[in-house]
Amino acid sequence: MTQTIDYSGKIPNNVDLDTDRRLQRALESWQPNFLGWWRDLGPTVFKENDIYLRTAVAVGKEGWANFDYVRMPDYRWGIFLAERDGERTIAHGQHQGEPAWQTVPGEYRADLRRLIVVQGDTEPASVEQQRHLGRTAPSLYDLRNLFQVNVEEGRHLWAMVYLLHAHFGRDGRDEAEMLLHRNSGDDDSPRILGAFNEPTPDWLAFYMFTYFTDRDGKFQLGTLKESAFDPLARTCEFMLKEEAHHMFVGTMGVHRVVERTAALMKEHDTEDILPFGGIPLALIQRYLNFHFSVSMDLFGSETSTNAANYFSGGVKGRWMERRRKDDHRLLDDFTTVTSVRDGAFVTDEVPALSALNLDLRDQYVADCNTGVKRWNKVLEAAGLAHRLYLPHEGFNRKVGVYSGHHVDPHGAIIDEAAWEARKDGWLPSEQDKSDVASLMRPVYEPGEFASWINPPSVGINQQPVEFPYVRIG
Ligand SMILES: [Fe+2]
Ligand SMILES: [Fe+2]
Numbered sequence: 020m021t022q023t024i025d026y027s028g029k030i031p032n033n034v035d036l037d038t039d040r041r042l043q044r045a046l047e048s049w050q051p052n053f054l055g056w057w058r059d060l061g062p063t064v065f066k067e068n069d070i071y072l073r074t075a076v077a078v079g080k081e082g083w084a085n086f087d088y089v090r091m092p093d094y095r096w097g098i099f100l101a102e103r104d105g106e107r108t109i110a111h112g113q114h115q116g117e118p119a120w121q122t123v124p125g126e127y128r129a130d131l132r133r134l135i136v137v138q139g140d141t142e143p144a145s146v147e148q149q150r151h152l153g154r155t156a157p158s159l160y161d162l163r164n165l166f167q168v169n170v171e172e173g174r175h176l177w178a179m180v181y182l183l184h185a186h187f188g189r190d191g192r193d194e195a196e197m198l199l200h201r202n203s204g205d206d207d208s209p210r211i212l213g214a215f216n217e218p219t220p221d222w223l224a225f226y227m228f229t230y231f232t233d234r235d236g237k238f239q240l241g242t243l244k245e246s247a248f249d250p251l252a253r254t255c256e257f258m259l260k261e262e263a264h265h266m267f268v269g270t271m272g273v274h275r276v277v278e279r280t281a282a283l284m285k286e287h288d289t290e291d292i293l294p295f296g297g298i299p300l301a302l303i304q305r306y307l308n309f310h311f312s313v314s315m316d317l318f319g320s321e322t323s324t325n326a327a328n329y330f331s332g333g334v335k336g337r338w339m340e341r342r343r344k345d346d347h348r349l350l351d352d353f354t355t356v357t358s359v360r361d362g363a364f365v366t367d368e369v370p371a372l373s374a375l376n377l378d379l380r381d382q383y384v385a386d387c388n389t390g391v392k393r394w395n396k397v398l399e400a401a402g403l404a405h406r407l408y409l410p411h412e413g414f415n416r417k418v419g420v421y422s423g424h425h426v427d428p429h430g431a432i433i434d435e436a437a438w439e440a441r442k443d444g445w446l447p448s449e450q451d452k453s454d455v456a457s458l459m460r461p462v463y464e465p466g467e468f469a470s471w472i473n474p475p476s477v478g479i480n481q482q483p484v485e486f487p488y489v490r491i492g
Contacts, residue, residue: 031097034181045184046098049195053176056199057092061146062169064153066091069490070166071479075099075174075261086480088490094170098181101256109247110340111347112333119249123186130334131248132187136194137211138239139179140201142172144215145228147203152225155459157469160478161222163488164268168229171261178254186250213417214313221455222472223276223298227310230269230390235317237262238338238383245336270390271475276303277394278473281401290405293454296470300398300405302454305447307407308428311387312415318380320419321356327372337375338382354378358420359413362432376419384412415446463491 028037029047036043058066069088074095107119123131146169156162176198183191201208204216214235219228240262244255276298283297284290292299319326329335330349337343345352352371357364371378387409395406413426425438428445462469466485478484 031095031099032181033099034185036098039185042185045192046181049180049184049192052196052199053096053173053180054092056143057146057173060143060202061150061173062091062153062166063150065162065166065489065491071163071482071486071488072167072170073264073480075257084480091166091170094173096170096174096177098177099257100250100253103249103253107249107252109333110245111336112247112331113348114247114333115347117247119252120247121249123248127248127332127334128187130329130332131246131251132183132190132194134243134329134335135179135182135187135251136198138243139176139183139194139198140211141215141236142175142179143198144201144203144210144212145219145232146172147210148215148217148219148228149225152219152222155222155461156463157222157472158462158467158474159465159488159491160468160475160484160486161272161472162463163479164264165225166489168233168265168268171265174261175258178258182250182254212317214317217313220452221459222272223303223306223455224310226269226272226276227306228269229265230273231307231310231314231387232317233262233265233269234386235314235383237266238379238386239317241338242335242340242379245340247333270393272472273303273307273390274394274397275473275475276471277397277407279471281398281403282473284403284405285401293458296458298455298458298471300407302447302451304407305445305451308410308414309446311409313417315380315384315412316416316418318383318419319376321358321377321380322369322373323376324373326375327370330372330375338379356420357412359424359426359432364432380412384409410445463489 028043029050030036036046067090069090071086072089072094073084073086074089075084075097109115109117109119149165149169152165153162156165180195180198183195187194201210203210204218209216214232219225237259240255240259244252244259246252246255280292280297280300280303283292283295284300287295290299290301330337340347349371353368354371354374354377355366356369356374356377357366359365391407391409398405398407410428411426411430413421413424413430414428416422425433425435427433427441458469458471460469465487468474474484478486479488482488
């Protein structure tokens with residue numbers, strides 16, 4: 020079934036908003052608050068410039084990406100759900116085989132609302148974290164990619180706010196207000212999850228964030244895409260299409276940094292390439308260690324009754340639920356969980372249902388490894404022996420079985436004194452941050468790039484690399 024997109028109204032959508040006047044009015048009254056938030060906490064610069072952006076105009080196979088110049092405040096943030104499959108049934112849990120829900124069942128209302136709010140909270144958070152980066156982009160190409168990610172995270176907020184308004188009545192509307200009220204890093208009213216209160220002060224952090232933290236988003240959306248609540252499933256399915264570009268920005272951003280680093284190491288025969296305008300590999304590794312470890316915390320505790328209940332109730336599935344070869348109920352299945360006890364790693368057998376956060380995190384780690392392999396190919400091709408790696412899963416963890424313990428990046432359990440003495444070698448130090456900051460100079464001539472990053476091999480939407488992706492002046 021294909022639904023048409025109505026662009027004539029204030030809010031482009033494929034959810035027949037004009038047939039529900041109450042909902043339409045509610046969203047139209049939230050819209051000015053969103054635009055006010057965008058103005059106050061969105062990108063700090065290039066607010067009025069024409070930017071070559073992709074806008075969703077359709078969700079079907081006929082194409083959903085329309086590229087054109089647009090000023091960010093004029094971006095069409097719309098509400099788009101993937102096309103409805105009228106035959107869709109629930110794939111897992113106690114309601115397996117029953118028709119997917121088109122409305123929220125009373126007994127799952129609180130769980131669904133919580134999941135939507137937590138997902139919704141991350142979307143504007145990342146825009147807030149990245150708001151100053153427009154001042155120091157390494158090229159117009161990268162500047163445009165930043166803003167593309169920003170407007171799409173704004174649309175993802177819209178996606179969650181639509182669900183809250185359409186399906187959760189009064190408390191849904193209150194939650195939608197709160198999504199604009201909490202702010203990243205705010206002392207009184209921070210964002211819900213830790214990684215979304217960390218600053219993203221420079222472009223290396225931005226690429227690491229889009230690689231590791233947006234990838235957490237991809238996996239969370241993957242579980243919500245399996246939800247028995249069909250409007251949520253369809254919303255997330257469409258968000259995942261946009262999320263793919265955010266992964267690309269991270270993967271290729273780090274890739275291009277590593278390319279430049281490798282070239283400078285070869286040229287000058289030293290690891291200390293900072294004086295030559297490059298980012299040292301050891302520093303890249305420390306950024307990687309930080310962003311990987313804080314993103315691992317986003318998966319929550321390894322064992323979780325909530326996670327089991329979400330799965331059994333149907334409100335959330337597993338990554339690639341429908342491709343799994345088991346019974347999709349897991350009532351008799353067991354799995355192992357590693358933790359630290361008496362200064363050593365131990366493994367315990369636990370019900371598989373209780374370890375679904377770990378199941379998702381393990382899928383995530385495997386996916387993270389694909390980029391690391393790719394970046395190491397760059398080092399290998401340059402004839403360098405150095406390699407990047409993911410730190411041990413217990414490294415620098417604040418959530419779950421490893422919190423309260425210290426594990427070094429290679430998996431050795433160490434005491435507090437050893438951690439304090441050595442952590443600056445594993446995590447970005449103040450010196451690292453100021454070294455990176457010293458390289459962050461804007462380069463805004465079409466086709467030119469900062470000293471610390473290679474150009475991409477191709478441009479956006481088949482435009483040349485030197486295309487004026489942002490019109491300046
Ligand atoms: Fe998002
Ligand atoms: Fe994203």
